[in-house]
Amino acid sequence: MLKEVYCPCTQERLYHNCCQPYHNYTKRPNSAEQLMRSRYSAYALNLIDYIIKTWDPSTCPHFSTNKTHNTQWVKLIINRSWENKATHEAFVDFDAFYEQEGQMHRMHEISRFTKKDGGWLYLDGKVS
Template sequence: MNVKDLCPCGLGEPYSDCCGPLHSGERQAATAEQLMRSRYSAFAVGDADYLLRTWHPKTRPAELDLDPEQRWLRLEILSRSGGGPFDTEGTVDFLARYRHDGRTHVLSEHSRFTRTAKTWLYVDGDVKS
């Protein structure tokens, strides 16, 4: 991805000013929603290392193989609860559209996040059908 390209997270900022610094470790997510957006962007750019780094150790898989044929198209945040800079827990409900096998799919999830030692981590999520 060109650093001048718009960030996949949907905020309309260049990747280099938005999720890029989170992916490279220059900054950390300040809120659960920011972590959610940066994780979506990591899926979009194929950054499995970032996804594993931001996954809570109690629920993190040993490895993560991303499907290179999957193209993430758009993220829509539906709601959020907690997850602010002074909270220790938060949730984010979202829709993520992606293309795979010539068809467009929608992933709907209620994601849970926790903040420990000033770092937001993805805990788990309930996928809705």
């Protein structure tokens, strides 16, 4: 019997009904917030290829395909999201909680996304 697994981006939806279709490239996120959630889940599941493919090439750094550190992503809270249709950009304000070397941490970021060829890409973010 297969174990039902909740999606890393929320404990309210099962992974196969949430971010897995994005990670399998069978579905595209319809909003920047959906892309943000799928990218958070990709970090939690160490899906580096997905992270790279959903990052705008103009700002994407070089990534190793190996997991580089021992980070356990614990929880994602979306504070708000908004879109500027005139500039084809959207923003997601979120808090991500993670454990590293036995210590809990919180990262607050306002991510900026751009819409290209009908799909959303991560552009950059301001971390505080």
